[in-house]
Amino acid sequence: MKNAGYQAYLVGGGVRDLLLGREPKDFDIATDAHPEQVKKVFSNCRLIGRRFRLAHVHFGREIIEVATFRANVTNGEDLDRESENGMLLRDNVYGTIEEDALRRDFSVNALYYNIEDFSVVDYTNGLPDLRDGVLRLLGDPATRYREDPVRMLRAVRFAAKLGFIINPQCEKPIFELGELLDDVPAARLFEEVLKLFMGGVALNTFEKLRHYDLFERLFPETDEYLTHEEGNFPVTFVNRGLENTDNRIAEGKPVTPAFLFAVLLWEPVRQLSNRLIAQGQSPLQAMQQAGSEIIFCQSKRISIPKRFSLPMREIWSLQHRFNHRNGKRPHRLLSYPRFRAAYDFLVLRAESGEADQELADWWTEFQTASEEDQNRMSKPKQGSSATKRKRRRRRKPKPRNQEAE
Ligand code: ATP
Ligand code: MG
DSSP: GGGGGGEEEEETHHHHHTTTTOOOSSOOEEEEEEEHHHHHTTTTEEEEOSSSOOEEEEETTTEEEEEEEEEEEOGGGGGGGTTOOOOOOOOEEEEHHHHHHHHHBBBBGOOOEEEETTTTESSSSSSHHHHHEEOBBBBBBHHHHHOOOOHHHHHHHHHHHHHHHHHHHHHHHHHHGGGGGSSHHHHHHHHHHHHHSSSOOHHHHHHHHHHOOOOHHOHHHHHHHHHTTTTTTHHHHHHHHHHHHHEEEEEOOOOHHHHHHHHHHHHHHHHHHHHHHHOOOOOHHHHHHHHHHHHHHHHHTTTOOOHHHHHHHHHHHHHTTTOOTTHHHHHHHSSSSTTHHHHHHHHHHTTSSSSOOOHHHHHHHHSSSSHHHHHHTTOOTTTTTEEEEEEOOOOOOOOOOOOOO
């Protein structure tokens, strides 16, 4: 880049994380070259984006995003660019590096690292904020949240991830403006929710979201049950699920959005399913219908792609099958592709007191037992065989949530 006579800086989260001694997730580059000019310099470059053109430079499997400096125009020239509540509809005006810095969200995200002389360029007092561990929104906080309400989620996400505090003036409007998240497109919120809960600090993030009354904007049904907790239950389930996700990430194990969303929506699904059972549906039918309804409802706010909502439904539906421990059925369940996720889910339920620990333990043992032991474990108990065909197996009543199937 610089050989071709352009300026090029590393910018954004990569610089922030480097300066904090953390491992950067990715690097973005900002330049004064226009996208077409970037393309001329790099043969391995593709231009993307319609609203704002970006250059993607491919290095093997790595993609470096190269963006031209742009400005955040706020004069009266084009009034049509704001929606009623002040949300930005367009932001594709090229600008200087300083303007590029000011349109960013937080001061610590607006540091530029000059590749040529290894200097850090700071137009926004980002360095002192970085040192003090403060997230400070650039410009007037309420205006910036109105322009893009997702910035409230980003504030919480960075606070949890970096252990920073949100500057008091930037913190206050969040309590009042959470509603604006309702206007954010559902597809974008899905992406943001993944970043919130799959960054390794989901539990902390969740607690902060609740503190700022933002969780209810994202998962209203779930939130309702969190505030009406019964005997310590729903809260622990979501907490444990998120903790489990964090632990898996720390251990380098894979995590899937399907499991995460299955956890986050379980309580509304379970409650609805119980109501449907009370109305006479079979447990499996009830669970399937409840799953569909809750996913449908949730998708208006946060769109969950099919490739995740299908496995979510399976995880939920399989919960019911864990109750069948006799004969061939447990063997069959083991060979389900979704067995493992559903089993992990059962263990979580047991840990939070909503499912039988004994049942979870049985499955823990069963799946690793020898064939001989498995056959012994799944052999119908004496005396129950005569009635087993007609009667649905009933579990012992549990200390709480007895209406669970
Ligand atoms: P992460 O570590 O999660 O990638 P990041 O700071 O790099 O954090 P990105 O979403 O990758 O976040 O965005 C890159 C940069 O673009 C940010 O550092 C910030 O300067 C700018 N940016 C991103 N989203 C916004 C936004 N909604 N409003 C203003 N600036 C933003
Ligand atoms: Mg980034």
